[in-house]
Amino acid sequence: MSRQRHEVRNLAPEIFTADDGRPKGRHIKDVLTTLVHASRDGELLPSERVLAERFGAARMTVRNAMDELESQGLVRRVAGRGTFVQHPTLVHSEIFRSFSEDMRMRGMVPGAKSYRSRTRPAPRDVAAHLGVAPGVPVHFIERVRTADGVPMALERTNLSAERFPALLAEMGRDDSLYEVLGKMYGARLETAEQTVSIARLSPAEARRLEVPDYEPAFLVERTAVDTMGNVVEYGRSLYRGDRYAIQMHVSRSASR
Amino acid sequence: MSRQRHEVRNLAPEIFTADDGRPKGRHIKDVLTTLVHASRDGELLPSERVLAERFGAARMTVRNAMDELESQGLVRRVAGRGTFVQHPTLVHSEIFRSFSEDMRMRGMVPGAKSYRSRTRPAPRDVAAHLGVAPGVPVHFIERVRTADGVPMALERTNLSAERFPALLAEMGRDDSLYEVLGKMYGARLETAEQTVSIARLSPAEARRLEVPDYEPAFLVERTAVDTMGNVVEYGRSLYRGDRYAIQMHVSRSASR
DNA sequence: AGAGAATTCCTGTCTAGACCAGTATTTTGC
DNA sequence: GCAAAATACTGGTCTAGACAGGAATTCTCT
Numbered sequence: 001m002s003r004q005r006h007e008v009r010n011l012a013p014e015i016f017t018a019d020d021g022r023p024k025g026r027h028i029k030d031v032l033t034t035l036v037h038a039s040r041d042g043e044l045l046p047s048e049r050v051l052a053e054r055f056g057a058a059r060m061t062v063r064n065a066m067d068e069l070e071s072q073g074l075v076r077r078v079a080g081r082g083t084f085v086q087h088p089t090l091v092h093s094e095i096f097r098s099f100s101e102d103m104r105m106r107g108m109v110p111g112a113k114s115y116r117s118r119t120r121p122a123p124r125d126v127a128a129h130l131g132v133a134p135g136v137p138v139h140f141i142e143r144v145r146t147a148d149g150v151p152m153a154l155e156r157t158n159l160s161a162e163r164f165p166a167l168l169a170e171m172g173r174d175d176s177l178y179e180v181l182g183k184m185y186g187a188r189l190e191t192a193e194q195t196v197s198i199a200r201l202s203p204a205e206a207r208r209l210e211v212p213d214y215e216p217a218f219l220v221e222r223t224a225v226d227t228m229g230n231v232v233e234y235g236r237s238l239y240r241g242d243r244y245a246i247q248m249h250v251s252r253s254a255s256r
Numbered sequence: 257m258s259r260q261r262h263e264v265r266n267l268a269p270e271i272f273t274a275d276d277g278r279p280k281g282r283h284i285k286d287v288l289t290t291l292v293h294a295s296r297d298g299e300l301l302p303s304e305r306v307l308a309e310r311f312g313a314a315r316m317t318v319r320n321a322m323d324e325l326e327s328q329g330l331v332r333r334v335a336g337r338g339t340f341v342q343h344p345t346l347v348h349s350e351i352f353r354s355f356s357e358d359m360r361m362r363g364m365v366p367g368a369k370s371y372r373s374r375t376r377p378a379p380r381d382v383a384a385h386l387g388v389a390p391g392v393p394v395h396f397i398e399r400v401r402t403a404d405g406v407p408m409a410l411e412r413t414n415l416s417a418e419r420f421p422a423l424l425a426e427m428g429r430d431d432s433l434y435e436v437l438g439k440m441y442g443a444r445l446e447t448a449e450q451t452v453s454i455a456r457l458s459p460a461e462a463r464r465l466e467v468p469d470y471e472p473a474f475l476v477e478r479t480a481v482d483t484m485g486n487v488v489e490y491g492r493s494l495y496r497g498d499r500y501a502i503q504m505h506v507s508r509s510a511s512r
Numbered sequence: 513a514g515a516g517a518a519t520t521c522c523t524g525t526c527t528a529g530a531c532c533a534g535t536a537t538t539t540t541g542c
Numbered sequence: 543g544c545a546a547a548a549t550a551c552t553g554g555t556c557t558a559g560a561c562a563g564g565a566a567t568t569c570t571c572t
Contacts, residue, residue: 023554023555023556024555024556025554025555025556047521047522047523048522048523049521049522057556057557058556058557058558058559059557059558059559060316060556060557060558060559061555061556061557063523063524064555064556067323071327077522077523077524078522078523078564078565079522079523079524079563079564079565080521080522080523080524080563080564080565080566081521081522081523081564081565081566082521082522082523082565083522083523190446279524279525279526280525280526281525281526303551303552303553304552304553305551305552305553313526313527314526314527314528314529315527315528315529316526316527316528316529317525317526317527319553319554320525320526322553333552333553333554334534334535334552334553335533335534335535335552335553335554336533336534336535336536336551336552336553336554337534337535337536337551337552337553338535338551338552338553339552339553513572514571514572515570515571515572516569516570516571516572517568517569517570517571518567518568518569518570519566519567519568519569520565520566520567520568521564521565521566521567522563522564522565522566523562523563523564523565524561524562524563524564525560525561525562525563526559526560526561526562527558527559527560527561528557528558528559528560529556529557529558529559530555530556530557530558531554531555531556531557532553532554532555532556533552533553533554533555534551534552534553534554535550535551535552535553536549536550536551536552537548537549537550537551538547538548538549538550539546539547539548539549540545540546540547540548541544541545541546541547542543542544542545542546
């Protein structure tokens with residue numbers, strides 16, 4: 001049987017040819033980035049020589065593009081074995097941060113893919129957490145949070161409409177909620193109580209996160225308070241189980 | 257007059273030859289890093305072709321090493337002009353962080369170059385800031401803080417010996433004070449009051465920061481409190497004026 | 513059938529150019 | 543003396559290999 005370590009993923013051949021006037025190396029990098037995001041963690045990529053042949057480029061040109069992916073943590077190269085896709089596990093720690101801050105610290109570009117928001121009467125459970133009466137208006141925001149364009153979490157959050165009038169008009173799809181709250185309303189959030197459990201994504205949720213149906217995810221129930229101790233936000237968000245891990249300090253004296 | 261854009265800095269010729277068994281590119285990168293740290297911001301580096309000649313290497317090999325310096329922000333390359341040393345200005349913002357946290361967020365390795373500490377009777381001014389009686393024992397720590405081995409600040413700080421017994425025994429030279437306080441004493445610092453003024457480095461201070469005598473520096477007088485509102489630390493540190501800038505949000509409603 | 517050798521494939525490292533476009537310096541002509 | 547052209551130098555991009563060492567696969571011999 002002829003030796004065949006792998007096959008180039010089923011991509012249209014024209015993807016490999018650059019004709020948009022940009023440098024060939026830049027085009028190669030972009031295609032490889034797309035390839036990586038479309039692959040599973042640990043998957044073997046085509047060899048440098050195969051890619052060079054496909055791109056009609058020198059192996060060094062492909063290597064230089066791959067160098068950049070490696071420095072971004074998107075691939076891992078092993079001499080003698082090959083190049084493997086790497087989806088870095090994102091550690092959710094105890095340090096209080098917004099999603100946007102979190103991603104930026106990892107050298108990623110935070111964003112959102114879909115954004116739904118409306119002001120509605122508070123359901124009983126939401127009201128209980130926010131410390132308001134059931135039925136009073138609250139803002140509900142739901143969006144798929146992305147890092148470098150890749151869906152990472154389904155964020156659902158609630159805030160008092162009385163406390164933050166016109167919030168939905170101020171919020172952009174990609175905006176950091178905490179930054180808007182800070183800038184527009186002077187609300188500073190620094191602590192939150194979180195409860196983490198395992199949930200299975202419904203088909204609709206899985207589709208939005210672009211993962212298989214019923215995939216396990218972290219369900220993070222979060223109540224964030226401002227510096228005055230008032231509850232500002234109550235959220236129930238889903239974080240992909242294949243891309244996140246939880247890190248926490250366990251000790252007798254909980255230093256909070 | 258013969259064309260002479262620049263001369264290779266007065267380095268011993270043997271620095272350019274690698275004989276430690278490591279890959280030539282790695283050696284070149286290390287030498288270039290040293291060269292950059294020994295140069296002033298904005299200084300023109302030798303061209304790639306000159307360096308290749310000096311290293312006895314291919315221009316591509318030098319370029320690849322320079323690529324890495326560029327991605328670290330240490331150099332800036334301009335087609336047609338040259339490669340310039342870049343010492344990124346470190347912005348000191350209002351966000352409360354330890355030096356270690358700050359440097360790590362910038363992708364740098366925090367450390368210390370010299371470390372002096374002792375427990376002494378509190379001078380009057382230190383006592384006033386710490387809220388203790390003059391003469392009671394306080395810990396005094398003085399060290400040169402480094403980022404990637406380069407001196408950035410001369411850190412001087414005082415803490416109550418009563419509140420933090422045996423602190424000096426717990427502290428390592430490169431340790432983050434705030435992390436030790438958190439871990440060993442459960443003290444969490446999140447806010448501080450700072451007064452920033454301009455100071456001129458004394459020759460002794462300048463020597464420790466490896467900058468010219470009388471160079472201007474930021475004198476940051478800082479009083480940090482824990483979450484209970486107790487003063488934990490009073491410090492008077494010097495930050496290099498050529499590497500730092502201060503960023504602050506100015507508004508009528510000071511959102512703290 | 514299994515073990516060891518040989519072969520093949522992989523990435524790592526490097527050389528030695530070529531050519532392009534931008535910028536700086538020198539030379540030439542008015 | 544000055545402006546324009548020519549020249550030289552710079553980094554940017556790319557090609558086309560060579561060789562080394564690690565890992566996987568295939569082949570050969572017992």
